[in-house]
Amino acid sequence: GENVEQHPSTLSVQEGDSAVIKCTYSDSASNYFPWYKQELGKRPQLIIDIRSNVGEKKDQRIAVTLNKTAKHFSLHITETQPEDSAVYFCAASIRSGGGADGLTFGKGTHLIIQP
């Protein structure tokens, strides 16, 4: 099955600086890569996603890049703010008739924004 590795497990950055979280996946059939933000005690919330036919996607301060050849994808947050502090999860979906099915998650990155 699919295996998703995520690094780092903890990331501390100064407010206003950029943060980058990296993930690798094992199954070349995976075609959908979402990123979730989870605050303590709350549900995972989708913040951005990318499909395998796209190399980069941006939404305001958040961007995701995908390298299909190397099987890795990254989340980039610019101009970080205190409210960005949370645990971030990457995920991948194995193609099964197309579309996003059950997701395989990474172990998460605890992002800490230092004031």
Next chain:
Amino acid sequence: EAGVVQSPRYKIIEKKQPVAFWCNPISGHNTLYWYRQNLGQGPELLIRYENEEAVDDSQLPKDRFSAERLKGVDSTLKIQPAELGDSAVYLCASSYRAGVANYGYTFGSGTRLTVV
């Protein structure tokens, strides 16, 4: 819209007791997922339903876990008997799948289970 609704929000039980979780997906969503999230880890898929059919239950520990989605809407996940290692947050998610497209993948708030 209420989103994906789960109950109870918290549950504390003694080991060897049974427990059940309930999930009401977003109206119109035909696909429902149960995940387990251990402390400090990402969610792990337990079972996926398309309408009332379980299309992927390969990660469900079938000796003690069972799930059903009888009318293709609400779903229950049951553990009997519960073990200490079952302590986790159980998340339900739903989406609408049409052909090769999948829309509106949304998680519920989860049920936090503590087995003592």
